[in-house]
Every structure is written in C-alpha cells, then in structure tokens.
Amino acid sequence: MSKLGNLGARLHRGEVGYDFVGNRKIWYGVSILITITAVLGLAVRGLNMGIEFQGGAVFTTPKTSASVAQGESFAQDASGHTAVVQKLGNGGLRIQIAGIDTGKSDQIKEELAKDLSLPSDKINADLVGPSWGEQIANKAWEGLAIFMVLVVIYLAIAFEWRMAVAALVALVHDITITTGIYALVGFEVTPGTVIGLLTILGYSLYDTVVVFDSLKEQTKDITKQTRWTYSDVANRSINSTLMRSINTTVVALLPVAGLLFIGGGVLGAGMLNDISLSLFVGLAAGAYSSIFIATPLVADLKEREPQMKALRKRVLAKRAQGPAQDEPLAAAAADAHGDDSEDVAAAAVVGPRNQPASRGRGRGRPSGKRR
Structure with missing residues (x-):
C-alpha cells in the first residue's frame, strides 16, 4: 500500500x-x-423491458410447495407468455407476466390457483396498464x-x-x-x-x-x-x-x-x-x-x-535544437523520433522530470544571504 x-x-x-x-x-x-x-x-x-414499461400483471402467492421452475411453467401455460418468477422469503412466489391483456388477469389468476392448489382469493394481483x-x-x-x-x-x-x-x-x-x-x-x-x-x-x-x-x-x-x-x-x-x-x-x-x-x-x-x-x-x-x-x-x-498549431511548431523547434538543462527527456525523444510530433510531445511528459534548482538557496550562511 x-x-x-x-x-x-x-x-x-x-x-x-x-x-x-x-x-x-x-x-x-x-x-x-x-x-x-x-x-x-x-x-x-x-x-x-420490465412490466413497468410493457404493462402486465404481478401475482403474489402465499406459502406454497411449488418451485420457481414449476411456477414459471404454470404461469406460461395460463397466460401464453414467458413469466419471471421469484421465491419470496415467506415461501410464496412472485409471478410477473409482462405484455398480457390486463382484462384476462382474473382468468390467469384462477388457472394459477388451480395449478398451485391455492384459493384464488389468497393470490394478490397487481395490474400495470400498457399506457x-x-x-x-x-x-x-x-x-x-x-x-x-x-x-x-x-x-x-x-x-x-x-x-x-x-x-x-x-x-x-x-x-x-x-x-x-x-x-x-x-x-x-x-x-x-x-x-x-x-x-x-x-x-x-x-x-x-x-x-x-x-x-x-x-x-x-x-x-x-x-x-x-x-x-x-x-x-x-x-x-x-x-x-x-x-x-x-x-x-x-x-x-x-x-x-x-x-x-x-x-x-x-x-x-x-x-x-x-x-x-x-x-x-x-x-x-x-x-x-x-x-x-x-x-x-x-x-x-x-x-494558436495551438503555432505553439506545437515552436515547442518542437526548440526541442530540435538540442537537450536543454531541464528537458533531457524531450531532447532524447526528439533525437530518437525525428519529426514525429506525437512521439516527441509524449516524451515531454512521460517519465521523470528534473526540477530546477532553487535560486534563493543560501551559500555559506544559515540565513541564506550571500556574502
């Protein structure tokens, strides 16, 4: 780290x-x-697309012994559409059927109640209209x-x-x-x-x-x-x-x-x-x-x-003159790549850069003043 x-x-x-x-x-x-x-x-x-965008119905059942795969099969037989079934924490099923006519929800509910061996009034149906x-x-x-x-x-x-x-x-x-x-x-x-x-x-x-x-x-x-x-x-x-x-x-x-x-x-x-x-x-x-x-x-x-094109020409011209004291990498890149502007520009950034020495650094005295 x-x-x-x-x-x-x-x-x-x-x-x-x-x-x-x-x-x-x-x-x-x-x-x-x-x-x-x-x-x-x-x-x-x-x-x-989910039921919120297509319309359809969501049926929630009480606790049942039917598996998710069985619920999907029962829902498809009852509606003729592919269903998304999830097992709930209380043992019930959440059966989501998108793209169906909401007017047929009662018929589908009766079919599901019959297949799951549950009373139809125990199955909750939430309808979402296509509009x-x-x-x-x-x-x-x-x-x-x-x-x-x-x-x-x-x-x-x-x-x-x-x-x-x-x-x-x-x-x-x-x-x-x-x-x-x-x-x-x-x-x-x-x-x-x-x-x-x-x-x-x-x-x-x-x-x-x-x-x-x-x-x-x-x-x-x-x-x-x-x-x-x-x-x-x-x-x-x-x-x-x-x-x-x-x-x-x-x-x-x-x-x-x-x-x-x-x-x-x-x-x-x-x-x-x-x-x-x-x-x-x-x-x-x-x-x-x-x-x-x-x-x-x-x-x-x-x-x-x-103005940026002009700047690039000036920068490349300066780098082509030879290595500067604080730009060793830029000059090395210019020698290696010739007139390839992209490679030269890249080399000016990638890698270490020498920092210029501080001009205010003292010589011989702790105070930093020159004699």
Missing part, C-alpha cells in the same frame, strides 16, 4: 506518467470495438435528454465548448455500453435500471470534470511558453488525477459488486440485479471514458486551433 501511495504522489508531481494522449488511437479503437458489440447486442437481442408503462418510458427518455442538454450548457459555460463536446461523447459512450451489456446479459430493465443509468452518468461526469478542471488551470498561459504543447499538459492533467480516479472508482465499485455478485448471484435476490448491473458497468465505463476518451478528445480538438 505504501508503494501505491508513493506512486500516486509521483504521478501527481509529474515524476512518472503514462502517455494516455499519445496512445489515444488505441483507446479510440478499443472503445469503438466495445460500442459496436453493444449496438449489435441491442439490435439482435434487444432489451428485456402507464409507455408514459414511464417517455418520461425516462425526456429526463435523459434534459440531463444531456444541461450538461452541455454547463460545461460550455464553465469550461469551453470542446470540453462540452468531449464530455457528451463520453456520456453517450457510457450509456451505449451499459445498455448493450443489458441486452447481452438479458437482465430485466426496470425503473431501478433508469435510476442506475442516471446515477452513473453523474458519476462519469464528475470524474471527467475533475480532469477538465486541472487541465483548465494548467493551460491558462500555455501560449506564453515553448516547453509544453497542449497535448503534453493534457497528459499531465490525466496523470496528476489518475490515482484519485482509480481510488474513487474502486471504492464505488466494491459495494456495487457486493450487491450484484453476492446479493443477486449467491443469495438469489434477483431484484437487486436491475440496478446493481447498471451501476457496476456504468461506473467502470465512466472511469474508462473520463481517462481514455474525454481528455484525449479535448486535446485532439484543441490541437486543431491555429
């Missing part, structure tokens, strides 16, 4: 680092591949659209439009991957899933804004120097906040993993899966997009500005 802490401190001070921006094409390719897989999952399998489910789905989409618009407006005002665009791309990336995995796994989409999606979007945005804030501070007067390009500073911003992002992501994932794998998997509390899966996948995707997508994309957009 002490080594990990030392690594975090060295990352923050810029003594070591990884070239995230220089290797951005790799991360773009990985993200595109994952996104295509998610889209194919959505197109081929589709989402398993109500459609209204819930529309409200969810409206809420998501409003959230996206507000995010773009806020980031454009607080930072700049390029950062707003990059954050929006990262958010769409996170939503697509999360919903695609839902389609591939086949978990049911419920209002809890929507809550989980909105939660992870906020978390992903928080992680992204932390890096953007550091980037904004470090690039205030970037055009007044000839040591670093914009991509260099962007890379430093990612590395300086890297351990913070990793720590917050791990701490957030641990309880969610407990809900998903222990609560939903080991203990069989399937109702936890709808929200815990969206949180688990979304938190991981959000941390990934903040580091590997959002900030490198901002660097790509900024490097296209005329």
Whole structure:
C-alpha cells in the first residue's frame, strides 16, 4: 500500500506518467470495438423491458410447495407468455407476466390457483396498464435528454465548448455500453435500471470534470511558453488525477459488486440485479471514458486551433535544437523520433522530470544571504 501511495504522489508531481494522449488511437479503437458489440447486442437481442414499461400483471402467492421452475411453467401455460418468477422469503412466489391483456388477469389468476392448489382469493394481483408503462418510458427518455442538454450548457459555460463536446461523447459512450451489456446479459430493465443509468452518468461526469478542471488551470498561459504543447499538459492533467480516479472508482465499485455478485448471484435476490448491473458497468465505463476518451478528445480538438498549431511548431523547434538543462527527456525523444510530433510531445511528459534548482538557496550562511 505504501508503494501505491508513493506512486500516486509521483504521478501527481509529474515524476512518472503514462502517455494516455499519445496512445489515444488505441483507446479510440478499443472503445469503438466495445460500442459496436453493444449496438449489435441491442439490435439482435434487444432489451428485456420490465412490466413497468410493457404493462402486465404481478401475482403474489402465499406459502406454497411449488418451485420457481414449476411456477414459471404454470404461469406460461395460463397466460401464453414467458413469466419471471421469484421465491419470496415467506415461501410464496412472485409471478410477473409482462405484455398480457390486463382484462384476462382474473382468468390467469384462477388457472394459477388451480395449478398451485391455492384459493384464488389468497393470490394478490397487481395490474400495470400498457399506457402507464409507455408514459414511464417517455418520461425516462425526456429526463435523459434534459440531463444531456444541461450538461452541455454547463460545461460550455464553465469550461469551453470542446470540453462540452468531449464530455457528451463520453456520456453517450457510457450509456451505449451499459445498455448493450443489458441486452447481452438479458437482465430485466426496470425503473431501478433508469435510476442506475442516471446515477452513473453523474458519476462519469464528475470524474471527467475533475480532469477538465486541472487541465483548465494548467493551460491558462500555455501560449506564453515553448516547453509544453497542449497535448503534453493534457497528459499531465490525466496523470496528476489518475490515482484519485482509480481510488474513487474502486471504492464505488466494491459495494456495487457486493450487491450484484453476492446479493443477486449467491443469495438469489434477483431484484437487486436491475440496478446493481447498471451501476457496476456504468461506473467502470465512466472511469474508462473520463481517462481514455474525454481528455484525449479535448486535446485532439484543441490541437486543431491555429494558436495551438503555432505553439506545437515552436515547442518542437526548440526541442530540435538540442537537450536543454531541464528537458533531457524531450531532447532524447526528439533525437530518437525525428519529426514525429506525437512521439516527441509524449516524451515531454512521460517519465521523470528534473526540477530546477532553487535560486534563493543560501551559500555559506544559515540565513541564506550571500556574502
């Protein structure tokens, strides 16, 4: 743990680092591949929409000796639709049948009572109309659209439009991957899933804004120097906040993993899966997009500005003159890579940097005054 802490401190001070921006094409390719897989999952399998979005009925029985598999068979025979059955703590069954005509609920209830050898008046039926489910789905989409618009407006005002665009791309990336995995796994989409999606979007945005804030501070007067390009500073911003992002992501994932794998998997509390899966996948995707997508994309957009192009030319020209006293790595990279601007810019950030000596250091006297 002490080594990990030392690594975090060295990352923050810029003594070591990884070239995230220089290797951005790799991360773009990985993200595109994952996104295509998610889209194919959505197109081929589709989402398993819950009863709240399709309409249907939920039947709750008292204690019965029937198993979950028997309950599924009885419900399918009675309704002609696939049912989701869960065993309750009191020994009863919760039978959820989506997409049925609610007018036939009494008939289905009688059939279930007969198959389960229970009095029909002991079975509780909760009905959800399809119009109500459609209204819930529309409200969810409206809420998501409003959230996206507000995010773009806020980031454009607080930072700049390029950062707003990059954050929006990262958010769409996170939503697509999360919903695609839902389609591939086949978990049911419920209002809890929507809550989980909105939660992870906020978390992903928080992680992204932390890096953007550091980037904004470090690039205030970037055009007044000839040591670093914009991509260099962007890379430093990612590395300086890297351990913070990793720590917050791990701490957030641990309880969610407990809900998903222990609560939903080991203990069989399937109702936890709808929200815990969206949180688990979304938190991981959000941390990934903040580091590997959002900030490198901002660097790509900024490097296209005329003043940033001019800055890059000045920086590369200075590095090509030879090793400076405080820039040994930048010069070594220029000699090794020639005119490859991306490799040279990356080398200026990755690895240790010599700190300039303090000019106020005393010579010969404890007071620090010169003779």
